[in-house]
Amino acid sequence: MATRVLILSEIRGLAEKLEAACSPGEVEFVRSTVNDVSEQDLATAEVIVAEPTTFADRAVDATSLKWFQSTYAGPDALLTKSSARHYTATRLAGVYGPGMAEYVMLHVLALERRYLEHVEWQRVKSWGEGGKIPQDYRRLQNLTLGVLGLGDIGSEVAKRAAAFGIRVVACKRDVLAGCPECVSEVFGADRLPEFLRAVDYCVNILPSTASTRGLLSGGALLECRDAVFINIGRGDVCDEASVLEALEAGSLRHAVLDVFPTEPLPQSSPLWEHPRVTVTPHNATPYFPEDVVGVFAENLRRYRSGEPLMHVFDWEKGY
Numbered sequence: 001m002a003t004r005v006l007i008l009s010e011i012r013g014l015a016e017k018l019e020a021a022c023s024p025g026e027v028e029f030v031r032s033t034v035n036d037v038s039e040q041d042l043a044t045a046e047v048i049v050a051e052p053t054t055f056a057d058r059a060v061d062a063t064s065l066k067w068f069q070s071t072y073a074g075p076d077a078l079l080t081k082s083s084a085r086h087y088t089a090t091r092l093a094g095v096y097g098p099g100m101a102e103y104v105m106l107h108v109l110a111l112e113r114r115y116l117e118h119v120e121w122q123r124v125k126s127w128g129e130g131g132k133i134p135q136d137y138r139r140l141q142n143l144t145l146g147v148l149g150l151g152d153i154g155s156e157v158a159k160r161a162a163a164f165g166i167r168v169v170a171c172k173r174d175v176l177a178g179c180p181e182c183v184s185e186v187f188g189a190d191r192l193p194e195f196l197r198a199v200d201y202c203v204n205i206l207p208s209t210a211s212t213r214g215l216l217s218g219g220a221l222l223e224c225r226d227a228v229f230i231n232i233g234r235g236d237v238c239d240e241a242s243v244l245e246a247l248e249a250g251s252l253r254h255a256v257l258d259v260f261p262t263e264p265l266p267q268s269s270p271l272w273e274h275p276r277v278t279v280t281p282h283n284a285t286p287y288f289p290e291d292v293v294g295v296f297a298e299n300l301r302r303y304r305s306g307e308p309l310m311h312v313f314d315w316e317k318g319y
Contacts, residue, residue, distance in 0.1 A: 002028040003304060006041055008050035009071050014289040018049065021293045026304065034058055047303070049296060052089075056081035067303055069296050071287065073153070074234065075313050076208045085315055092295055093311040097156025099285025100232055104157050104203055105164065107230060107256045107278065108145070112138055141165040146199030147183075149206035149233055155180050157203055171195040173211075196223040201230060208234035209318035221246035228254045232284045235259035240271060247276055258284040 005027055007015045015031050022029075030041055034054045042058060047067045052075035055068070059078060062068075065087040068078070073096050075089055110116065114134060121128060128134060145161045147154045147170045158168045162182035170179060171187040179186060187195040192215075196202060202224060206212045216238035221229065222245070229252050231237065239261060246252040256278045257271065263282055271277050299309050313319070 002026055003047055003300070004028045004030065004045065005047045005049065005300075006030045006032065006037070006045035008032055008034050008037060008048060008055060009292070010051065010054075011071055011287055011289055011292065014049075014071070014292055017289045017293045018296060021297050022300065027300065047300075049292070052077045053081075059084035059087075062087070067299075067309065069292075069299060070313070071292050074207050074319065076234075076318055078313070079315065079318055080208075088309060089313040090295075090299055090309050091311040091313050091319075092292060094152050095288075095291035095295065096285050097153045100153045100205070101156045101160035103232060103258070103284040104230055105160050108140075108143075108161070108164075108166075108201060108228075111228060111254055111256075112140065112143075139165075141167075143167065143200040144169060144198060145201040145203060146171060146195055148195075148202060148204045150179050150183070150186075151205065153232075154203075154205045157205065158183050166201075169195065169198060192220070193223045196220070196227070197225055199224070199227055201228045203230045204233040204237055206233045206237055207319035208236050212237055214239065217242045219245070222249055222251045224251040226250065226253050228252065228256065230256040232258045235261045235263065240269060243277075244270060244274070247274065252276075254278070256280075258282055 002025060007018060007029055010033060019029050032041060034050065039061065042061050043063050045062055045065055048055065048062060048065055049069045050071065052070045052072055056077045059082040068087055068089045070089060070091055073092050075091055078089055144167045147158050147168065150158065150170045150172045154170065158170065158180050159182055162168050168183050169185040169187065170183050171189065171192055173189045175186050175188045213236045219242065221238065221242055224246060229243065243255050247255060254276045258280045259282055265271065265279060271279055302309050
């Protein structure tokens with residue numbers, strides 16, 4: 001019997017690619033959107049593919065749902081915006097690491113080589129800074145990059161940074177769990193202040209959970225010593241005031257922020273115009289339909305054969 005799959009995702013081209021990747025005899029696809037789906041289709045759906053942020057409000061109406069495939073790496077909206085727990089949710093994991101790592105290294109290189117200053121010098125036709133060619137670059141081999149959250153994305157960030165010769169350290173809850181060989185030192189969560197004091201770049205990739213929300217707020221970032229804070233995890237790990245405080249205190253030399261407690265970032269936020277803040281609109285890595293297809297197709301095979309699904313979201317842990 002064919003598995004009925006309701007596609008509510010609005011990622012362009014995803015529905016077509018899912019249908020092309022699956023055998024018609026094994027899957028019956030129904031296309032709709034969260035706003036337009038009929039009550040009957042939603043109530044009878046066994047499998048749903050959608051964005052968790054938009055689906056969360058309708059989850060309680062999907063009474064027959066057994067498996068939800070998220071198109072996001074972090075489906076925590078299912079936990080925070082809905083009380084429904086009658087189904088298994090799977091994350092989109094194992095695909096975002098390369099794009100996230102490229103984002104991190106883009107900003108590391110841009111800051112270390114003063115890229116934006118060069119753009120400005122060219123605009124005003126200046127041969128360097130006031131006629132002086134800058135020679136004060138730091139060598140990457142002399143820098144330490146710290147990864148906060150060493151999952152599949154964090155591991156890829158660590159590998160890319162190490163490939164540039166940067167010393168990589170990590171901070172994680174389970175120090176005994178495996179990590180890439182390129183990581184020189186692992187700090188336990190109880191050593192977070194020591195970790196922050198040890199790095200030139202702090203890259204947050206933590207999910208949003210009860211234990212991570214506000215983790216870097218309340219003066220935590222003041223432990224940094226002229227470091228750069230890059231946040232590509234979740235915006236609620238740190239509030240805006242704490243970032244600004246650390247910048248003004250000199251604990252942070254720069255902040256690169258792709259995620260925020262409130263999105264879109266309000267126009268009234270002082271982060272927009274701060275000279276040592278880079279704001280990007282939660283696009284550290286794009287969503288490619290083929291990434292969703294690859295994970296879904298393998299999980300569909302497992303689902304139909306009764307095998308354990310990959311990347312199952314843990315309702316208790318929140319990731």
